[in-house]
Amino acid sequence: MIVGIIGGGQLAQMLAMAGQPLGIRCLFLDPAPDACARTAGELLCGDYGDARLLDELARRATVVTYEFENVPEASLRRLASRVRVHPHPGALALARDRWHEKRLFADLGLSTPPFVAVDTRADLDRALAVTGWPAVLKTRTMGYDGKGQRVLRTPGDVDAAFAALSGTPLILEGFVAFDREVSLVAVRSADGDARFYPLTENVHRNGVLVQSRARPGDPMASRAEGYVGRLLAHLDYVGVLAVEFFQKGDMLLANEMAPRVHNSGHWTLEGAETSQFENHMRAVLGLPLGATHGLAPSGMVNFVGYLPEASAVLAVPGTHLHVYGKAARPGRKLGHATVRAPREGDVLDALARLRMLADAGGAG
């Protein structure tokens, strides 16, 4: 069985490693000759729009999936006419555009922050009257890890933010002074078997995820599962889907979805009965899904811009190290460590030690 993956970064790498024991081989399409996934499968090196390579992928793979949202639509159409693509391109098109995504959330009854599409400077003033202050101006597409967005706190911020981001469709969203950020990672098979991982509590810094903690039994889980279950069913989704939420008091506001394995699900590598990576592979290949329950209190720390010594990381009890093999650059995700321990307090201690190691390299 060969799975084609658009993108050759760490998500593709971890999908491929999850497939190896099952006898699944992976074929990656990525323009970077040093794409880190190449260590776990075969790299087709070329542009995401390269027709010859797309056709090779379609010919050799049983099914094609992807590790990021911004796959060119023409490439997806070309692939989908030749080979099964999971999750299907329609789900990806929705997730790629923040306005369509929020519109879908609202249509399905998920609570969201107020949001308004913005194309012109005049739109922006009208939108601010809807969202109130502060608000966040974002590009509708191509944003990730906090890129492509500006917080508007006072009228004096508006012109500069619009100038910085305009030229592409925008969305203005009400700023949520959240109590916490949570995400729900789910997986669904082609025959409609939907399963949810324990709700995950996340910490971001400068828009980049730095820490996750599994929260089995979280009081918000059933509402989040209801929301994500509606999305999965509506999209007739196959594979892993992650949805990020803001929690403010008793409100759970859907922020965005990722039609793929997700950084906030990395703790499932050691912390869940079946990892998000293995379950995505099982789902897209039509194999029975594995259980998603947690095995023990678990969490994860990202290594961003700097990779601590393996010996220091592994000296933290209950820690498992995942190094992507990427060249270090500021702001780049280079690896992560998961923690699994018998007691919640041990996980918190280990996460704190790992955060200190992660920060020892400077700003990240």
Add this chain to the structure above:
Amino acid sequence: MIVGIIGGGQLAQMLAMAGQPLGIRCLFLDPAPDACARTAGELLCGDYGDARLLDELARRATVVTYEFENVPEASLRRLASRVRVHPHPGALALARDRWHEKRLFADLGLSTPPFVAVDTRADLDRALAVTGWPAVLKTRTMGYDGKGQRVLRTPGDVDAAFAALSGTPLILEGFVAFDREVSLVAVRSADGDARFYPLTENVHRNGVLVQSRARPGDPMASRAEGYVGRLLAHLDYVGVLAVEFFQKGDMLLANEMAPRVHNSGHWTLEGAETSQFENHMRAVLGLPLGATHGLAPSGMVNFVGYLPEASAVLAVPGTHLHVYGKAARPGRKLGHATVRAPREGDVLDALARLRMLADAGGAG
């Protein structure tokens, strides 16, 4: 970090897969161009005595280890003069010869079945007077999976058995009508940190392991740990060591040791905090060892000679599939499934279902 591995079978493959997330790359030496480990690292294809390839291994690897006992001594000497080799060749030399191995067990105070070295037909008669009946005549070296041994039940068996095996040094051992077979997998670091996995209860058929079950809290564990601890310390051992025992009533008799990761430790892939494969890699590279405790009731079933459908295996709750990618041949280990479940009874049910799937292909 590059680890060189002598042998490119499934043990080397699983060592390499355990190393991948840690950023460790593996280089295998194996004469078979289709050695299954090649999917998880780089294969140097050639004879185990090939001086040029041995030197390449020594030059490129940080440390060299092996996946089987029968590495030629000259190759080990050549490697050891150029690169660190763990476990050290002395341990391997002892494990390779059943008489030296049993002698060491006895010298260190481990109980063993009675054993006598046999070179001539006359030796064999004298040996039978020591062991009594029945007894097992074995080649001292190169035996594995029940190969190279004959059970002597009556005087009429003696001549044929001697004729079949003689020409190489032999050992006669008392036959143990054991109550059960258990093994202890242990790991030791260069600085003497020794850790033990839960005792494992094993079922063999025709000399080949077909099922293992982790038995945390087993009443025999502390005696087994005392025995294996003595071996680890005496050998100044670095890496994973497995020792197989027969239990008969209150007796625990050491049968053999394997200076490497071991089939009876495959359940640790999902069942233990740190797998035997990851801990072997950590040990030989001088990284801190991971915890060895079990995560939940766990077990394993081998797929010998026949590989059931992935969809059937994964439909058994709590099951994780490991396929080696080897061509099917009678008696060949092609893969295994581990089971991890909240309750012991669920593991027993799953193991029974997996045994049925494993046997569906015929004799195996």
